Amino acid sequence: MTAWELASFPSELMGDVPELEGVRVDVVRGGDPVRITHVLDAVEPRVRPDGRAAFPTEGTAGEGRTNRLDGVVVLSCLDFPAEERPLHEQESVVDLAGPGAELTPFAADTNVVLTFGAGNGLGNEELEAWARSTTLAVAEDLARPTLDAASVDVERFELGPADESLPSIAALMQLSDLGPLYYQYLYGVPVGRAGLPRAVDPAELLDGAVTSGEYHWAGLRNATIVFQRNALVRTLYREHGRRLRFAGLVLMRGYEQTADDKQRAATAAAEAAAALGAVGAVITTDAGGNSHTDVMLTVRACEQVGVRTTAVVAEMADPGSTSSGLTDWVAEADSIVSAGNAEELVPAWTPDRVLGGDTLLDGTAAGAAGPIPVRNYLGATNQTGQHALTATTW
C-alpha cells in the first residue's frame, strides 16, 4: 500500500469566498448564537499541492499529499421547492450554541455557510447537483492559500508490517444509493453503479474519494466531512501494529431494494471482508430503517463465514416508551455500539440569527421552534462512530 500525507494548516489561512450568483455566503463561528437550517452537506476545505482534484472523479485518492484547513467547515444549505419535494421530513439543523451545539461537533469550527437560492426555475435534482459541485469547489478554493504556507502538522497514513499474532480487523462501511437526492458518490459515481462491495485503500476514504449527496435523516446520515475525518478509519490506522492489524476497508451499499439483493449484498460484503483476511469487522450504517436491515444481514453473513462483528447503529426509541429502539436485529448481532437515540428531544432554544432558511419543514419558525428531535441535527447520531453520543437505559 502507498503512503498518504495529510498536512494541516491554521484556519487563519482561509481564502476569500468568491462571489457566487444565487448563493448567499455567511461566515459564523462556534459559540455564535446562530441556528443553520436545511443543511445539505458539510465539507472540510482541502487542496492538493500536486494540482490533482481534492474530490477526484478520476485517478486515485489517498496518495501523495493533501492540505487541509484545520477548524473550517463549509456548510451548504438549500430549501428544496416544496411542490417537488421528493421525500418528506428531511430537516437538517446545525446549532452553533445552545443545547444542540454539542450534537454536531464540527459546529465548534469556523463555518462558511452557503445558502443556495431555489428561485431560478431549476428542478430539485439540478439544484442539488449545482449546490453539491459548488460546495466542493468552494471547499477547494478556501484551502488554496495553504499552497504557499507552512503546515503546522503532517500526519502520515501508511499500513506497514505488523505483528502477525495481532487480530486482523476490517471496516465495512455502508454507503447509500436510494435514488435521486439519496446518492453517495465514489469518485463522483453514485455508489449503486460503483461496483460495491469493493475493498479500497482506507486512505482513499479520508482523501475525498467518497462524497455525499444523500439527504435522509440528518442525524443518521453521513455528510462528506464524516468520510474526510472518519474516526473509525483513523482509529484503525492508529491501532495498527498495536492492538490489531488493519486489514482494510470495504465499501458496501445500503438501501438494496429487494430481499434477494439485500442478502446477495450482505454475502458479498462478508466475502470481501474474509478475502482481506479479517477475523473481525466493524460494520457501519448510513441513514436508517431499510439500511439497518442491510447492516443486520451483513452482521449475520460475516459471522457465518467466521468474521466476528461489531455494528454501529443509532436507536430510534420513543422517549416515552420502553420498547426497543432498534429497527431490525438478528441474533448474531451480539455486539452493537449505540450512536445514541435519534428520537430524544433537544430542549427549545432561541438563536439570535437563523441562516439557511427561516422556516423549518414542519412549518414552524426556525428561530422560535420548540424542542427538536436529535435526528434533525446533522451528524448527531452518526453511525460510523464519528462522535461520542450514546444511549443508556434509564
Next chain:
Amino acid sequence: MRAVHYLNQFFAGLGGEEAAETPPTRLEGPVGPGRGLAAELRGIEIVATLACGDDYFGEHEEDALARLIELLEAERPGLLIAGPAFGSGRYGFACARFSRTASDRLGIPALAAMHEENPGVGSAEGTLLVPTAVNVAGMREALPRMARLAEALVSGRELGPPDQEGYLPRGFRRNRMAEKSGAERAVDLLLDKIAGETRTEVAGGFDRVPPPAAVPDLSRALLALVTEAGCVPQGNPDRLPTIRAQGWLRYELGGVQTLASGEYESVHGGFDVTLANEDPNRLVPLDTVTALAADGRIGRVHDVFYTTTGNGTPVASATRFGREIAAELRDAGVEAVLLSGT
C-alpha cells in the same frame, strides 16, 4: 407532602399466610416498616397505610386495585410508596401493579421497592423501583434509599440516571456523551469479543411473528388491502404524519377498481415517493386485486383500505395499530389481507 404507604398483610401486622386473603384495608399513619421509613423522610408525611393480603390481590386483582385506588384517592396524597417487597413475588407484583395503576389512573407519583429479580419487576412498566436485598435483612439499607428517591420524585426536578438516583433501569433509552467516540468503542468491543468477552451497548431481541395458516380457499375469501406506505387521498385531509404516526386511517374505496394518480398520494417520509405517486396502485395494489377478483382467483375485495406511515414507528405503537386494524377486519369478515410494506 402527604404520602400513602402500601404493605402486604404480613408487614402490616395483620398476620402471616393465614391472613393472605385479607381484602384492602386502611390503617392510620405509618405501620411496621412505615415507621422506619417515616423517620427517614424529610418533608413527606405518611398519613395512612394501605394493606392487602398477597393472595387476595393475586386472585382478585381488578377488585383489589379498584378498592385500593378508591382508598388512595380519599387520602389526597402527593405520593405513593410501596414495599419493600424484597424477593417476595406475590407482594412484589402487588406493589408494582398498585404503583403503576396509581400513576396511570390518578396521576400520583409512585415508587416501589423490591429485589431486582422479583417477578414484580416485570409488571412495573416504567414505575420507579428501588432495588433491595432479596430478604428482610436488607430493610435497614432499603428504607433510606426509598426515602431519598421519594424526596427526589416529589421535588419537581428531573430525575437523573438510575445508578445516580438509586432506581432500577426502567428501559427508557436516554442519550449521554461517552468518554470515547463510537469508533473507538466499536474497536474496543470487537477486540474484546474476539478475545472471548462479548459485550453490547444495545440489547436486541424482537418477538418473531409466526406466519398464520394459509387461507383455505382464496377464490371465496374477502380480501382487504392494508399498507404502511403512507397512502392517503390527495392533499392528506386527515393529516397523516410523514414519520412516527400515532395511529392509522381507514378510507372507503367507493367501488373503484384502481387508485388514480392525482387522487391518492404517499406522505411517507422514508422513501422517494415520486414513482409511487405516479401510480398509487403500486402502494395499494387495488388494480391487481380487482383483476384477480374478476378472474375468480380472489372472492371479493373489501371496499375499505387501511393505511398508516410505517416510518420510525416504535414497536409498541405498531403492535397496537395491528391489533386495532385486525379487530376491525375480523368484524368485517375479512379472511385475507395483503399488507404492502415499504
